[in-house]
Amino acid sequence: MIKGFELRRIAMPLVSPFRTSFGVELDRDVLLVRAVTDTAEGWGECVAMSAPLYSSEYVAGAAEVIKRFLIPALAGVPDADPRRTEAPFAKIKGHPMAKAAVQTALLDAWLREHGLPLAAHLGAERDRVPAGVSVGIMDSIPQLLAAVEGYLAEGYLRIKLKIEPGWDVAPVRAVRERFGDILLQVDANTAYTLADARHLAKLDPFDLLLIEQPLPEDDVRGHAELARQVRTPICLDESITSARAAADAIALGATSVVNIKPGRVGGYLEARRVHDVCAANGIGVWVGGMLETGIGRAANVALAALPGCVLPGDTSASDRYFRRDVTDPFVLDGGHLAVPTGPGIGVTPDPDALREVTTATEWIHV
Incomplete structure (x- = not known):
C-alpha cells in the first residue's frame, strides 16, 4: 500500500x-x-x-x-x-x-x-551503453573546438552540437574539419521554420547522423516536408509526446530516428511503448537527456540498454554536469556507462x- x-x-x-x-x-x-x-x-x-x-x-x-x-x-x-x-x-x-x-x-x-532491476523489467539486452555528449552553444568557434576536443579525449563516442540561426553551418563545418569522421549530430530545439529548408540543407555535406527537432513541436507535417528537402536524417524530440504521436510521425514520413525522453512522454512505461512502436517500424531510437542527476540518469541508462536504441544517447557521465552528484557518480569507461544491476533504478541518493x-x-x- x-x-x-x-x-x-x-x-x-x-x-x-x-x-x-x-x-x-x-x-x-x-x-x-x-x-x-x-x-x-x-x-x-x-x-x-x-x-x-x-x-x-x-x-x-x-x-x-x-x-x-x-x-x-x-x-x-x-x-x-x-x-x-x-x-x-x-x-x-x-x-x-x-x-x-x-x-x-x-x-x-x-x-x-x-x-527486480529496471533494465531487466524494461527488456534491456546490454550491460553497458555507449555515451554521447551534448555541447551547448558557445561564444566562439575556438571555444567550441576546445570543448569538443576535451570531450573526445574523455572518450565520448558521439558529439551533439546545439544549433540556432546564426550558429549552425560554420560551427558544424569547423568541428567536422578539425576532428574528421567522428559521430556528429545537431540539435535545433525547434529554432527553425520550414522556410529555412534551403539553409538547413547546407548541413548535408557534413554527413551528420541527424538533425534533431529543427521545426516547432506541433509542425509534424513541416518536418515531413523538410525530410524531402534535405539529405540529413530528421530526428524528432519535442514532437514525440507518446507512442501514438510517434506512430503518426512515422506514418507521415516526418522522422527516421526518434529521441525518447521519458519525462516528455509521461514515464518509462510509455517510453518503452515508444521504443516498441519505432522498432516495429524500423525506426532507430536513442535516449535523450535533461541534465539529470544520478537518479534520472540511472533510469535513462537502463532504458538506453533496450535493443532498439541503436545510437549513443545523451547519457553522459555525472561529471559532465555536476562536481558532486546526489548518487554514486556515473563514470565513463571506454566510452560507455554501466547499466545499474541493483533492484529498481539501481541507485539511491547519498x-x-x-x-x-x-x-x-x-x-x-x-
Missing part, C-alpha cells in the same frame, strides 16, 4: 553554463519525488526546467500539480504497481514530466520490493550529498 510521498527540491550547480536556443542553464532546480510504501521506497526525478521554455512545464508548477492532483488521484490505489497510475493520471490533462516523476518513484519502489543541496522538503500522505 502507498503511504505517501516526499517532494524534495534541490539546487545543483552545473560545472559550466549550458546554452541552447531556449535559454542558459547555470544550475538545476530539481524536484525529486520519494514514494514510500509499506514495504519499500523509491525515487523519481522531475526533469522540468525552472521556467516554461523547453516545454509548458516548470519545476514549481510540477510540484503543485503533484501535490494538488496526482497524489490525490492515487487514493485507493491498492499497491505501488506503476501500471495502476496510468488510468487515474490519464484523467489529468498534460503534465507528463510531473506524472513521470511520480510514476518512476512508484516503479522504483515496486521493483525494489520484488528484487544522504550527505542530498542534505547539502536540499532547499525544501514536503511530505504528502496518501
